[in-house]
Amino acid sequence: MKKNKIAAFSPPFFSAQQGDNHHAFHQQLGLLLFSRLRLVCLIAVCSYPFYLTLDVYFLRVGDNQFNWAILSFMHFISFFVSLLFLVFRSSLMNRSKTNSQHLLKYVYFFFGFYILIGASGSLNSQFLTDNIYSYLILLMATAIIFPIPPEQSAVIIGAIHCFFLAGLFMIEGFSLPAIVDMINSSAAAGISLFLSSTFYFYRKKESENHLQLFENEKTFRRLFDMNPHPLILARLSDHQVVLLNQRASDYYEGTGLSEKGIDLFFKDSHELRTIVDVLKEKNSIKGYLTPHFDPLKPNIWIMLNFEIVDHFQEPCLLIGTTDVTTFKAEEEKLSAHAFVDELTGTMSRRKGLNILSSLMNSRHSQSFTICYIDIDHLKKVNDQHGHNKGDQLIKTISGIIQKKINDDDILFRMGGDEFVIIFPGQTPCKANQVWSAIQKEFKRMNQTSQEPFTLSASHGTCYYQSGMNVSVEELLEMADQQMYNEKRESRQ
Template sequence: MKWINVSKEQSEFESYNNLIVLSRIKLISAAVVLLSFLFIYFDWTVIRIGTDKVYQITLISMHLFCLLSSAVFLIFYRRIVKHTKDGKRFISTIPQVYFFLYILVGALSSVNSQHYTGNIYSYIILSLIAGAVLTLKPLVMVISYLLSHAIFLFGISLLDTDAGQALTKQFNATIMIATSLFMSIMFYKHRMKEYFTKQKLKENEENFKKLFYANPYPVFITRLEDGKVIKASKRAISLMGMNEDETKGYNSLNWYIQEDNRLSLLEELKSNNSVYNRIVAYDFQGKRMWVTANYEVIDYHGEKCILTGIMDITEIHKVEEELSRQASTDVLTGIMNRRMGMNKLEELMESGKTSFVEFVLCFVDINDLKKINDSLGHGEGDRYLMTFCDQTKEKLGEKDLFFRMGGDEFIIVFLNKSLSQSEKLWKKLTEHLGTFDISASHGMAYYSSGMELELEDIIESADKRMYEEKIKYKNEN
């Protein structure tokens, strides 16, 4: 089976090569017809000056043969090409016959010139042209060269009476013919290699297209330089809510939500040529979509492009976000829980080592919550806590932290505030909470970059002050 495939591929190449040779024969034939007036003028001059009759008759006969055969070839050229494409064996031999006759005419012309000029230029020139332009199967060229050269050698030895000159001409012609044959074989091999390379590339491109369009996930090809969409699979087109024409030239890089995502991706692609399993947010048809994306830099039709394949993980991402929210949120009040709040505080303290950070930590304890639970029930106590949290969140700054430590204890972090500023804010907050009959004790501790304090020390200091206020409140009530 492999041998059959190779034979078929070789046959396809020969048909392709024959079509190239036929197009070049067409040019040569057209040149012969257009320059026929030169042949006529030369033949008339030869007759007028009275050269050797054999030379005259042979020269005129060859000129007529070349002119008539060229004209006939041009007339039937389209039909010959059509039958060659159809694989007609008889027609496919025309380039081979032409090649042999072309060299033979050169050999006969040079042999005939022994009657008049004594040169062998015609044979050498036509042989070199044939080797460079009419490149055929090496076996065909070898047989053609051998037959025509044998006729040439025999003719020169028969007509050139000077044995030394005859030997010189035969030797020089043999060297040139060998050179022409070697050159033509190299051209043939190069053309064959080029043909099979193109066929392989074409086959690979077809396979790529099949994989591209059959891929169950959305796939894009975009230019690396400017991000313009060159090709998009049907799933990708459907996902974008466009038709195929609308996707061409669309800037896919604008689908990224965050600018730093876009820039970091391009930098990584330029460095590594590939990025795998990157989670990216896209906006398609006005909807946010989270995907796992794989990127590969490829050469596509001579341009550096990015092959992108994406898999929709929006639902998975929503579940993860919800789990993350639940893990970081206090179930009852909806504010940050202790674990998340402490993490935020630790990050804030850590950032204070490289940049200036200032804040006031306020430790808060709700007053009389046990009385409410005991007298009105835990349900009322829960509503009491939720009201406290809702009202406190409304009065805090956007960058301030607020989380539940546990039970009836909370921590508020006033960012970029001094103690006096924070106390004023707390006073306004307690006045607002008082309208809901909510009371709380508090204690504050100040921190700024450079202070030799640990987070536990700050919380302990604020807790101690809160406890002192709590005792005072109990004594008064």
């Protein structure tokens, strides 16, 4: 039942909308043709004195003076009617401001008037020059200059052409020249009607497109202003800002974005050209992360979404802004958790293995030594004194190692009680020297420590030379085996 009600009320809505568009088009058409009519009347008033002068001359010296008098009368009538229009044009315009049909009625009158003058002149010319040129010329010119609705042009042209054919028949009968003139004039009338209708429908389609463009622009502006995120619309040609919604005006207040354009978003012109090239290929870019360009906001991060849109038939760049400072901070925290061992503060296993793989697989790989370390008796400490003491043992040994290695050396925790040190560009001899220093620190601290555990660890080294055909796992396995050999020997 509800669906039927909606269906019943839909047609009046659409017909009303179409009626508004139709009225708007005829309002525009009336104004356009009325302004053209002014120019035509101005040309007529300026040119008819010349024709009247010729008429007076031929009245004095030519034959068929009666027909020359008729021609002069028609020229005078055209001159007088055109002059009247120019005199009263302003008052006619003011009277018809609210009603486009009144303007079009004046145009219809002059449309028919000039064609009728041409038809009458050509009929009169059968007694003088025996041609129909004035009718054909005015028929074509009027149809092109005044593209009135087809139903109106069909009635006017049809009625006047019937009058012309009847007059031609009465003057010439069915003579061969008359039949030729009838055929040619009928073809001209048909072509004129076609031209007038074609220009009318072209103008109507153009008006509908403009109205649709206007409606689309209104919808776009409404959605643009309602968007909860800062939105910027800039011309693609010169990067100047065309529109800012209220959120964007507030967010970028004081940055000079409106005056300087969207170049502010980019580090240099090369970055901007790259963005534009990608946009021309893909039409949009999502999730472009960049720091805020305002120097007063150094720690602010924004995410930009770019899309190419047409704004009044001009390619523009629509830029959406999202402040992602909070998300960026959370991401950095997560990244830190992913790459830093939570217990010891050293590098995590994932990060360490990535670095080790990069050192081995880079094009310009260098030699290095790895030292695989395993804490002794950690399980015993956990079992006898608890995991808190076990964690303290791990952190203490990790702290000692970090103090003894150089800044270029890399320490990461493999997991549990195992650590790995990477000594870039160093031989096993250098690694063993560092390990000796670590062992001495263990002994020194054991002598003064009040903790219920002893600091002790085993190590194994492996030397990697550029070009060796081994994997990361195999390299670690070799160092691990060395470490277990040392651990086994220490227990014997």
